[in-house]
Amino acid sequence: MCGIAGFLNSNNMPADASVVKSMLEKIKHRGPDGEGVYCKHHIGMGHKRLAILDLTAAGAQPMTSEDEMVTITYNGEIYNFKELRNDLVKLGYTFKSRSDTEVILKGFQAWGTAVFEKLNGMFALGIYDARNRQFYLTRDRYGIKPLYVYISNNTIVFGSEVKAILAHPAYQFGINFEALNEYFTFQNLFRFHTLFKGVQLLAPARVLQFDPELKMKEWTYWDYNFTDTDETIDEETAKEETFRLFSQAVERQMVADVRVGSYLSGGMDSGSITSVASGLVKRLVTFTCGFDMSATTGREANFDERRDAELMASLFKTEHYEQVLNSNDLSWALPQLVWHLEDLRVGMSYPNYYISGLASKFVKVCLSGAGGDELYGGYPWRYYRVSGSVDKEAYFKSTTVFGKD
Secondary structure (H helix, E strand, O other): OOOOEEEOOOOOOOHHHHHHHHHHHHHHOEEEEEEEEEEOOOEEEEEEEOOOOOOOHHOOOOOOOOOOOOEEEEEEEEEHHHHHHHHHHHOOOOOOOOOOOHHHHHHHHHHHHHHHOOEEEEEEEEHHHEOOOOOEEEOOOOOOOOEEEEEEEOOOEEOOHHHHOOOOOOOOOOOOHHHHHHHHHHHOOOEOOOOOOOEEEEEOEEEEEEEOOOOOOEEEEEOOOOOOOOOEOOOOHHHHHHHHHHHHHHHHHHOOOOOOEEEOOOOOOOOOHHHHHHOOOOOEEEEEEOOOOOOOHHHHHHHHHHHHHHHHHHHHHHEEEEEOOOHHHHHHHHHHHHHHHOOOOOOOOOHHHHHHHHHOOOOOOOOOOOOOHHOOOOHHHHHHHHOOOHHHHHHHHHHHHOOOO
């Protein structure tokens, strides 16, 4: 988890490095392993580094090409960077580091913005192309890595967290009451605005391109496509292909020059990841967050999954650690939680806050099964009312959608 921040000035006003440093100071928790600042023309970029690939200075950022024409600041990890590096070597490119950052940088030199479509991974980045003085911001296709943007007439400000934008003198703090109303209505924000007036969360796979006058072009380089389906595939083949793709994804995300661990609850999602990951390293480290249920009875007692996690840890022979939360832990952590989240979210954020703190004492990278239950319909109580709907038309016509059994 690195951190990026920066800005673009209009009217060719030179970028001030001290402003970049003040922005980085607000997100220093994202990158304890190094800091870098780049200022050229009207562009200011900064980076806080959490070293995962190529721990040497060769992987430091912002990273500039040998001809000093292209510079990148980047947060994330590209899982197919070795394959892309091989492709670039065949095109005549040479490399000074073992980092995925340099692969993106030289991929941009070779393919331009088409490189974004080639990246298999999670990322948020800014790239300045001094050859035509164009600046680009983009995110991965699923929006895993965060990137916030503030756009005014005279300044473009961006950062991995909103607090970096707040540190820029061009931003005047204000509340976005539309977003606040949306949160109070749905317990989430469904659009890409934030609670901070004027600050937007860049949409997944979205590219923003700015010229020196801050004129903007934008497009989406990828979207879901369910039209090319194979209706002939049988169930057994589908199972085998799902397992192959799942195993491939876990193995790719184990690529790191530091120790990798995994969260482990009692569910199928983190358990499936642990089953694959434990076979790829000598002794996988796993972490579980449980709850003190001493005064709890009935169905609520099932919220503590430590016993199931311990059984899986024993089965897969992991080095297992767990943390127990008490009833007052939420109130204690809430100020820190809100400061880190910035945009309010319902769900399991505060257990994640505690368990990530535990994991950070042992590893720099931790695999998570978040989303697995949703992807495979693992919450029957959410779906049973529309289980008989075979298509969109049946879904909306179903009387059970509205509870009219």
